[in-house]
Amino acid sequence: MPHTSSHTSSDAASHAASHAASETPGAPAGNGGFAPYATAAWPRLVRTAHLLTGDLHEAEHLVRTTLARVRARWRRVPRDDVDFYVRRSLVRTHLGRTRRGRAARLLTPFLPERARRAVPVPTEAVARRDALGRALAALPARRRAVVVLRHWEGLGEAEIAQLLGCSAGTVKAHARRGLAALRAHPSLAARLATPSVAPSPARRHPVSGARS
Structure with missing residues (x-):
């Protein structure tokens, strides 16, 4: 990285x-x-x-x-x-x-805390992120949003429900099905048993459950 x-x-x-600011010339001054x-x-x-x-x-x-x-x-x-x-x-x-039909591009995601570290990324970590990207990209947009907000941003079900304008039950279902789809995706199946690179003891990987 x-x-x-x-x-x-x-x-x-x-x-x-x-x-x-330049794109909103009609906005009131003194914001x-x-x-x-x-x-x-x-x-x-x-x-x-x-x-x-x-x-x-x-x-x-x-x-x-x-x-x-x-x-x-x-x-x-x-x-x-x-x-x-x-x-x-x-x-x-x-x-x-x-x-409106904008095609989603392949995601190469990073875990939030690790994104702030200016350190070399091991090859295996890059491969794991790439695999996770392919799995996330396969999710429907709304389910992907729920998974990102719940497991990467750490928001609660009630807050996500408010954000998306749906019920907490719908959020819970999207989160459960989204994680199940990630775990079953071919690009991730072979990697879930491998320990994360440079794990942080305070955080668990949202897909595998391993500490990362």
């Missing part, structure tokens, strides 16, 4: 905030707090969008589109619920694009 400095990430986030929020949220929003879309450039475009829409409504966004509002906008924008 190429090294990306914190300065580069910060610059990208700042640029994204400015880009969002205090938006630019700092966009700068801080950029890395995790791109991470989530990358898992959803499977393509880094498309993920960045999705985040910019989302931030532009959020900025236009910034004065009406509840300050104690900004993250929920932004995440909901991100997921629904992505699902809307999928419903």
Whole structure:
């Protein structure tokens, strides 16, 4: 994985905030707090969008589109619920694009915590991520969103239900069937028994259940 400095990430986030502002000329002036929020949220929003879309450039475009829409409504966004509002906008924008027929590209995902580490990625780890990408890409868009939000973002069933506008029971069913599909996918079947590379004792792999 190429090294990306914190300065580069910060610059990208700042640029994204400015880009969002330039795309919404009708938005009210003085949207205090938006630019700092966009700068801080950029890395995790791109991470989530990358898992959803499977393509880094498309993920960045999705985040910019989302931030532009959020900025236009910034004065009406509840300050104690900004993250929920932004995440909901991100997921629904992505699902809307999928419903309109945008083809999903092959995902090469990364686990959230490991994405922040500027260390060389072992060959086996790359192969495992690639296998997971193929398995995730085979899921229907809504089920894939549930699996990503539940097992990579760590959201609860009730919060995901609010995000997607469905019942908690529907979320639970999508999560269960999604994990079952991942475990049964040919690209992952041979790898689930292999211990994760450089495991973190505090986190379990969402598919295999092994600590990672």
